[in-house]
Every structure is written in structure tokens, then in C-alpha cells.
Amino acid sequence: MPELPEVEVVRRGLERWVTGRSVASADVLHPRAVRRHLAGGEDFARRLTGLRFAAPLRRGKYLWLPVDDAPFAVLAHLGMSGQLLVQPGEAPDEKHLRVRLRFADELGTELRFVDQRTFGGLSLHDTGPDGLPDVIAHIARDPLDPLFDEDAFHQALRRRRTTVKRALLDQSLISGVGNIYADEALWRSRLHYDRPTATLTRPRSAELLTHIRAVMTAALDVGGTSFDSLYVNVNGESGYFDRSLDAYGREGEPCRRCGTPIRRRPWMNRSSYFCPRCQRPPRATG
DNA sequence: CCTAGAACCTGCGAGC
DNA sequence: TGCTCGCAGGTTCTAG
Structure with a gap:
């Protein structure tokens, strides 16, 4: 489940392994993976051929490869299950390989977009x-x-006029926060997910932001150690998820602050994890 | 304009 | 064994 730290790890990998390389050919193996490229897969492949990539950039969960000396870029979003892999050309195709970019050089590696659930995708846009x-x-x-x-x-x-977790997931207010880091930051801030945002004082919102940054930086420090390899990889299974989560996915396990069992609540077609003691629900207002 | 909720997608594991 | 169903959830679209 790539959120900002995982996407940043991918960006760093691309920076090392793809910057400066020119596209020899592009293959779209699944049309849905380029659905945001409105002109279609053939247009996508044709326009990419011959382009040379500059260093990748990122905002929130989006990353993009600017084209050298031209006002457009290849935009990528990993969705739920997307991966960008730099693989040897002779490596067997992944089961869910959606797009392949071959390069016009002798390095022998290619860039692959692999995505089981195809929520993510690639597209070419003006900048x-x-x-x-x-x-x-x-x-x-x-x-x-x-x-x-x-x-x-x-x-x-x-x-x-909304609640705090809804606001954290609203990418037009703050980007890069998904369900996992939202729950982690709210736990650290001792805020209940249904707290109305209008009740947050300036110190409380500042504290929340500090915790968002802290949990993302901690995840980046763990995930960021693996980018220095041949394979640009992301799958949401970085060491951070095994060891360091305080709330997300810990239903029934003791809160690391007070020992109260963490609870899970259905929320917006997904789940919210919280400590019922540390994160008291807001009083119902009329 | 603002907010809430559904739809999109596929693999996995639980339950029967 | 094999089926159904719930669950995972980021983004976009639609309804109110």
C-alpha cells in the first residue's frame, strides 16, 4: 500500500537507475494501466519512443519522469498494488506486468510497471x-x-466541516497520507478519527503535522535503505510495517502507551484502527 | 461550492 | 474440495 514514503523510495531508485536514459520502445500489455493517457496505449508507446528522462520528481503519492528539454513528463501512480521495477531484459515477465519500457543503451535493464489490481498507471502529460x-x-x-x-x-x-481523518486523506489539503499513516499519526496525536477539524486548535494541528512528518520520516529511513540495489521496488511490505506500526493492523493487541486493546472500526469502506482510551471519540454535537 | 458515498479491481483467507 | 464472501484502499465520479 504505497503512501508517500514508499513512493519516495521508488523515486530514489528511479533517480539512480533511469535518469538520463532514452526510451527505445514501449509496450503496453494492459490498456487499463494507461487509462489516464486519454489518447490510448498506442499513442502512449509512440510518443515515449526516443524520449530521454531527466531526474524523477514526486508530490504526495504521485511521481513523474520529466522529459529532457521538453515540457512534458511520464506520470506514475502506484495505486494499491503498483510496482516500478528495473529488471534485466532477460528476466521472465511478471504475472501482472502491465507496461514495459526498453532503453536505447547497453545497460541491459528495462523499466517495468507491474500492478495486480490496476488501480495505478502511467500516462504522459504536459507540465x-x-x-x-x-x-x-x-x-x-x-x-x-x-x-x-x-x-x-x-x-x-x-x-x-469534516472530520480529521477525512481531511488527512483529502489530497487537495495535504498529499501523501493514506489510511496507514493517517491512523499512525492520529494515534501519536491521541486524536480520534471522527474529531471535527473545526475544533482543532493551532497547537493541535501543528502537533498532528509534526507526528505525520515523524512517522513518514521513520518509514522512509527503513524503506530507504533498500533502494541502493538493482531493483527499484515497492510493495508496502518494508520492514517498517513488520516492526513499527502502533495502530494500523493491530486490532486486539495492546496499545503501546496504555495497554488497552486496539480497536478496528469500519470506516469509509475501509478500517480505522485506534486506541479507545488514548483516542476518545468527540462528544456528539447537535 | 461543499461533503458523502459508490465504483473501480483482483488475490487471499475464512467459513461453510 | 470447492464455493462464496468479506477485505484490502487511492482516486475519481456522481448525488445531494
């Missing part, structure tokens, strides 16, 4: 003056972006 692909102009800066506007974030929370 604006800021270098951002046009279709993600609505995605907010993420909490690790030096230009993230903390004051604007707080004001937006105060203005919204």
Missing part, C-alpha cells in the same frame, strides 16, 4: 511552469515539501 504535470495541479504539497504551507493547512482545517 506547467512549475514543472508539475497539469493533471495533478489540484494535489496539495506534501508534508515533507519545504514549501508546505502549515498556516494555510490549519486555516483549511478550521474552515472545513
Whole structure:
């Protein structure tokens, strides 16, 4: 389940293994993987051929490969199960291989987009003056972006008539946070997921943001140790998930602060994990 | 404009 | 053994 830290690990891998390489050919093996490329898979493959990639960039869960000296970029989103792999050309195709890019050099490796559930995909888009692909102009800066506007974030929370976890997952307010890191940050902040955002004081929202950054940085430190290899890989199964989660996936296990069993609640067609003692639900208001 | 909820997709494991 | 069903959840679209 790639969220910001996992996508950043992939970006670093691409930076090392793909920057500066030119595309010799592109194969689209599943049309759904390029559905955001509205002109279709054939157009995608034809336009990519011959392009040379600059260093990859990321905002939230999106990453993109800008094209050298041209105002467009190959945009990637991993969805739920997407992977970008740099593989030897002779490696057997993965079961869920969706797109293959071969390069015009002698390194012998190719870039593969593999995605079991095809929520993710690749597409080619124009980039604006800021270098951002046009279709993600609505995605907010993420909490690790030096230009993230903390004051604007707080004001937006105060203005919204919604609850705090909904707000954290709203990529137009803050990007890169998914279900896992939302639950982790709320646990660290002792906030219940149904707390109305309008009730958050400035110190509380600042504390929440600090915890979001801390949990993401911790995950990045773990996941980031594996990027220095031939294979650019992401699958959400980094060591961080085995050892370090405090709330997510821990139903029935003791809260690491107070020992109360962690609870799971159905929430928005998914789950929220929380400590019923540390994270008290808000009082119902009329 | 704002917010809530459904749809998209496939593999896996539990239960019968 | 083999079937059904719930679950995983980021993004986009639609309804209200």
C-alpha cells in the first residue's frame, strides 16, 4: 500500500537507475494501466519512443519522469498494488506486468510497471511552469515539501466541516497520507478519527503535522535503505510495517502507551484502527 | 461550492 | 474440495 514514503523510495531508485536514459520502445500489455493517457496505449508507446528522462520528481503519492528539454513528463501512480521495477531484459515477465519500457543503451535493464489490481498507471502529460504535470495541479504539497504551507493547512482545517481523518486523506489539503499513516499519526496525536477539524486548535494541528512528518520520516529511513540495489521496488511490505506500526493492523493487541486493546472500526469502506482510551471519540454535537 | 458515498479491481483467507 | 464472501484502499465520479 504505497503512501508517500514508499513512493519516495521508488523515486530514489528511479533517480539512480533511469535518469538520463532514452526510451527505445514501449509496450503496453494492459490498456487499463494507461487509462489516464486519454489518447490510448498506442499513442502512449509512440510518443515515449526516443524520449530521454531527466531526474524523477514526486508530490504526495504521485511521481513523474520529466522529459529532457521538453515540457512534458511520464506520470506514475502506484495505486494499491503498483510496482516500478528495473529488471534485466532477460528476466521472465511478471504475472501482472502491465507496461514495459526498453532503453536505447547497453545497460541491459528495462523499466517495468507491474500492478495486480490496476488501480495505478502511467500516462504522459504536459507540465506547467512549475514543472508539475497539469493533471495533478489540484494535489496539495506534501508534508515533507519545504514549501508546505502549515498556516494555510490549519486555516483549511478550521474552515472545513469534516472530520480529521477525512481531511488527512483529502489530497487537495495535504498529499501523501493514506489510511496507514493517517491512523499512525492520529494515534501519536491521541486524536480520534471522527474529531471535527473545526475544533482543532493551532497547537493541535501543528502537533498532528509534526507526528505525520515523524512517522513518514521513520518509514522512509527503513524503506530507504533498500533502494541502493538493482531493483527499484515497492510493495508496502518494508520492514517498517513488520516492526513499527502502533495502530494500523493491530486490532486486539495492546496499545503501546496504555495497554488497552486496539480497536478496528469500519470506516469509509475501509478500517480505522485506534486506541479507545488514548483516542476518545468527540462528544456528539447537535 | 461543499461533503458523502459508490465504483473501480483482483488475490487471499475464512467459513461453510 | 470447492464455493462464496468479506477485505484490502487511492482516486475519481456522481448525488445531494
